[in-house]
Amino acid sequence: MLIDDAQVRTLTLHRDGLELSARLVGPADGPLVIALHGFPDTPHTWDGLVPHLVGAGFRVLMPWLRGYTPGSVARAARYDLMAVSADVAAWHAELGGPRAHVVGHDWGAFVAMILAKQDPGRWESLTLLAIPPFGGGVAAGLWRYLPRQAVMSAYIPVMQSGWSPRLLTRHGAAMVRGLWRRWSPGWVFTDDEFAPARAVFTDPGMAWATTRYYRSLFTVARRPTREFSDILMAPGAPLPTLALAGLTDGCMSPDLQRVLAEHAGVQHAQLPGCGHFLQAEQPEAVAALLVPHLLAASAG
Numbered sequence: 001m002l003i004d005d006a007q008v009r010t011l012t013l014h015r016d017g018l019e020l021s022a023r024l025v026g027p028a029d030g031p032l033v034i035a036l037h038g039f040p041d042t043p044h045t046w047d048g049l050v051p052h053l054v055g056a057g058f059r060v061l062m063p064w065l066r067g068y069t070p071g072s073v074a075r076a077a078r079y080d081l082m083a084v085s086a087d088v089a090a091w092h093a094e095l096g097g098p099r100a101h102v103v104g105h106d107w108g109a110f111v112a113m114i115l116a117k118q119d120p121g122r123w124e125s126l127t128l129l130a131i132p133p134f135g136g137g138v139a140a141g142l143w144r145y146l147p148r149q150a151v152m153s154a155y156i157p158v159m160q161s162g163w164s165p166r167l168l169t170r171h172g173a174a175m176v177r178g179l180w181r182r183w184s185p186g187w188v189f190t191d192d193e194f195a196p197a198r199a200v201f202t203d204p205g206m207a208w209a210t211t212r213y214y215r216s217l218f219t220v221a222r223r224p225t226r227e228f229s230d231i232l233m234a235p236g237a238p239l240p241t242l243a244l245a246g247l248t249d250g251c252m253s254p255d256l257q258r259v260l261a262e263h264a265g266v267q268h269a270q271l272p273g274c275g276h277f278l279q280a281e282q283p284e285a286v287a288a289l290l291v292p293h294l295l296a297a298s299a300g
Contacts, residue, residue, distance in 0.1 A: 019071030038106020048283030067209030184275030
């Protein structure tokens, strides 16, 4: 079951000199879910999951992160997670600012955590996919999993380098295709499933913008970088929180995800036979856990 594009509205929002885009689907009076994608991905990562959410009565907004569309690429723009969080807050306000559920995968999960910690009163619930909850002190047993995570994160210095955009665009985004395969080793995705990401990462401008996120991570002289670090390490938001991981995730250690979720005291689960892109690999299994979480939070 996939999302029907005929039922999807494309929205635009102008801020910071950029034209931001989002996809919106579902009943106008349904509780709002904001679903945030990560790297190297697009809002189409939610295509298999969204029908389950709409079937449960939810309205779903799926923004493109800045830099992932031609209209949101500008050399003078900021490409960091604090700027993206402000974009999502603006999208939320554009839709009237109802209490909403925020769901994030990869970069989107970090953005979801920022939003939840900044203003928990805006949100009904928080859901993190493939990224664990951070903050609230050091988890017991954390250190034993860090060496393995360092190996899994070896792509980050590559993304921070000046030649990363050229690497991403070469040979029809072959590097991105390789990351998908390594991070989700059991997922046999089709060319059609890869096509939206290929369109982003074969474009030199978008490839440049999307790699700027990694450049911003360690620029400690910049206030947004320090703000991000402070918020990330702060205690978790007082919201119903669900953390989901794939047991074969090749990007973020499943063991590390489990330890941090247990430390945070949040509801969590790990999906067997599933990697980093769990919402695209096993949308039915994700929906079986996510929909009850959203319904319970809405009722509460």
